Amino acid sequence: MDTASMGAHDDVRTAPRALATEAVHAGRDDLARQGLHAPPIDLSTTYPSYDSRGEAARIDAFAATGADPDGPPVYGRLGNPTVARFETALARLEGTEAAVAFASGMAALSAVLLVRASMGLRHVVAVRPLYGCSDHLLTAGLLGSEVTWTDPAGIAEALRPDTGLVIVESPANPTLAEVDLRAVAHACGSVPLLVDNTFATPVLQRPAEQGARLVLHSATKYLGGHGDVLAGVVACDEEFAGRLRQVRFATGGVLHPLAGYLLLRGLSTLPVRVRAASANAAELAHRLTADPRVARVHYPRIGGAMISFEIHGDPHEVIAGVRLITPAVSLGSVDTLIQHPASISHRIVDADDRRGAGVSDRLLRMSVGLEDVEDLWSDLDGALGRRPLGGAGCTDMRLRRVGANNHSAPAPTDTQLPLRR
Secondary structure: OOHHHOOOOOOOOOOOOOHHHHHHHOOOOOOHHHOOOOOOOOOOOEOOOOOHHHHHHHHHHHHHHOOOOOOOOOEOOOOOHHHHHHHHHHHHHHOOOEEEEEOOHHHHHHHHHHHHHOOOOOEEEEEOOOOHHHHHHHHOOOOOOEEEEEOHHHHHHHOOOOEEEEEEEOOOOOOOOOOOHHHHHHHHOOOOEEEEOOOOHHHHOOHHHHOOOEEEEOOOOOOOOOOOOOOEEEEEOHHHHHHHHHHHHHHOOOOOHHHHHHHHHHHHOHHHHHHHHHHHHHHHHHHHHOOOOEEEEEEOOOOOOEEEEEEOOOHHHHHHHOOOOEEOOOOOOOOOEEEOOOOOOOOOOOHHHHHHOOOOOOEEEEEOOOOOHHHHHHHHHHHHOOOOOOOOOOOOOOEEEOOOOOOOOOOOOHHHOOOOO
């Protein structure tokens, strides 16, 4: 049992390390001293203790601050050693004091909203587009929140005395629109900024360095990286982490230890996977831009493995026509996935709101994987159907680099991808 390692993974690190090194070693620094190479999986739900007075004191301390209890674990809802390793590693990669893991990305977002609501701060300012279920959670007021939707330039004006949170997603799902995070953080003033960093990962950007207090991931995606784990995580300062742990304990949205183990393993290859998939995506973005069957391609200025593109034909025919590419919701896996947001991931958003946020009915979203790019293009080319007669291009075709100012720019080559070390 790995009880001695909870919250103690950081004490051997003395010098800054590159992101690629942290991805491999963070959360594992104590293993060699224990005579271990692979992290252990602790599946216990409860832990014996003959010191009930000591247990009472530790539970009182947790109730007061939400800090991880000192000493051995108490109960699976308070924390787990395997999950703690993943939390330590993700916080290190995002450059924050702490991270708190949950059973899903939506559980993580819900916990953040509940923390702010518990302080009487139920108003949220948000920028569309967001992931469809995040949009629905806010719009429907399912947790008692009230949302004001605005563009980045309107954030400061939308703030109220009861505003508890500002939420942006950059690059956004599914249009890949980007915002100037530093400018948005400045506009927020003292209100915490939450950035959904699922698409970028800490390999491409670290929002905390640009002023965000909270960094959200659907860890199901790139952090896990293999389509076999469901999880969410919030990277933040220790004060906010304590409140999140208290909500997690009360609501039970805990991450299973096996999922924590898979996520820690996924982080070790995160920089390599993002680099390789991004190179494939950049090449496919170039080819789609020159294709007369495609009206517009959206690709982030920071690069990455996500592409969105609008076609002249029927997007449902493309979904039905792929054979190598998997037609499925989700993203960030080692294999390439494609989906029609208006039918699936953003179906729950009101149609007018969806289209107003740039999610057209002809938009397809593709999460590019690690396959050979020629095989991917062959499959996509076949799914797009016959090329129109009479030419290889149209005057309205362009690669839309969706940065904060939306100027067009060429897609980066493999060596130009702005990947963090």
